[in-house]
Amino acid sequence: MTNPLDLTEQTILVTGASSGIGRETARLISQLGGRVVLVARNEERLSDTLRSLEGDGHRVEPFDLSLTDEIPIWLKKVSVSSGPLSGLVHGAGIQRLRPLRVLTSAVLQEVMRTNLDAAVGLTKGFRQKGVCAPSGSVVLVSSVMSLVGQAGVIAYAASKGAINAVTRALAVELAPEHIRVNCVAPGYVQTEMAANLWSSLNQDQCSAIESMHLLGLGKPRDVAHAVAFLLAETARWITGTVLVVDGGYTAR
Numbered sequence: 662m663t664n665p666l667d668l669t670e671q672t673i674l675v676t677g678a679s680s681g682i683g684r685e686t687a688r689l690i691s692q693l694g695g696r697v698v699l700v701a702r703n704e705e706r707l708s709d710t711l712r713s714l715e716g717d718g719h720r721v722e723p724f725d726l727s728l729t730d731e732i733p734i735w736l737k738k739v740s741v742s743s744g745p746l747s748g749l750v751h752g753a754g755i756q757r758l759r760p761l762r763v764l765t766s767a768v769l770q771e772v773m774r775t776n777l778d779a780a781v782g783l784t785k786g787f788r789q790k791g792v793c794a795p796s797g798s799v800v801l802v803s804s805v806m807s808l809v810g811q812a813g814v815i816a817y818a819a820s821k822g823a824i825n826a827v828t829r830a831l832a833v834e835l836a837p838e839h840i841r842v843n844c845v846a847p848g849y850v851q852t853e854m855a856a857n858l859w860s861s862l863n864q865d866q867c868s869a870i871e872s873m874h875l876l877g878l879g880k881p882r883d884v885a886h887a888v889a890f891l892l893a894e895t896a897r898w899i900t901g902t903v904l905v906v907d908g909g910y911t912a913r
């Protein structure tokens with residue numbers, strides 16, 4: 662039987678590939694036979710990811726995604742070297758813990774830029790003629806913070822709520838071009854981002870968050886599996902959806 666998650670002959674660009682969920686997604690894609698274009702700012706850490714991939718034909722393309730207006734032109738150049746892209750995963754993201762009393766519009770804009778504006782810029786770049794293969798799949802990384810409230814994460818929640826909304830709008834707009842657009846909404850996943858948040862909480866707060874995840878805290882691979890499902894033939898009839906991957910966090 663053929664593997665329905667097989668990604669052989671597909672080239673997939675993964676942002677945030679220097680760490681956490683993006684890095685693990687890149688690894689899984691390579692294990693499923695795909696070629697990966699690894700994107701983040703830190704070239705050294707991208708090279709670490711590259712060394713951990715299976716197969717060959719992968720590339721490192723360092724880029725600062727906060728330069729949102731430059732993304733489409735940059736992506737066109739990348740595709741000249743990599744060949745047409747079958748998939749795009751926006752795993753890059755930032756989180757700034759700021760209660761309302763200290764939240765500034767500069768921080769709000771900083772978070773929106775990397776989490777939301779870059780997602781739109783990347784999708785805009787991806788759908789360009791010659792960049793995207795005849796059919797494509799875009800997977801954006803949202804968060805359960807788009808669905809439930811938590812103190813101190815206003816900017817982050819705004820950016821992720823917007824990701825859910827643009828996922829639907831982009832799915833409708835790009836369906837005639839045979840591009841599917843979906844997002845995953847993870848709960849708490851053990852990565853550097855989560856560790857930073859964890860370090861600012863006391864023991865009771867950590868225990869409370871942990872206990873809300875009925876299946877325990879997540880691992881990057883749990884999210885990578887969901888992303889691979891949305892990239893592959895398994896999701897050929899799925900677009901515009903928010904796939905919650907949260908160990909039961911939002912179940913009650």
Ligand SMILES: NC(=O)c1ccc[n+]([C@@H]2O[C@H](COP(=O)([O-])OP(=O)(O)OC[C@H]3O[C@@H](n4cnc5c(N)ncnc54)[C@H](OP(=O)(O)O)[C@@H]3O)[C@@H](O)[C@H]2O)c1
Binds near residue numbers: 706802850855
């Ligand atoms: N961990 C969780 O609990 C959790 C839960 C829900 C959703 N998420 C979402 O999952 C995604 C990945 O999070 P993570 O936990 O894996 O975080 P992480 O370990 O902190 O990784 C974040 C990645 O984003 C990249 N990045 C940040 N700013 C960038 C920029 N301006 N240009 C290019 N790359 C940039 C970083 O690379 P460089 O520093 O090298 O640029 C890094 O590779 C994010 O969208 C996050 O919001 C995480």
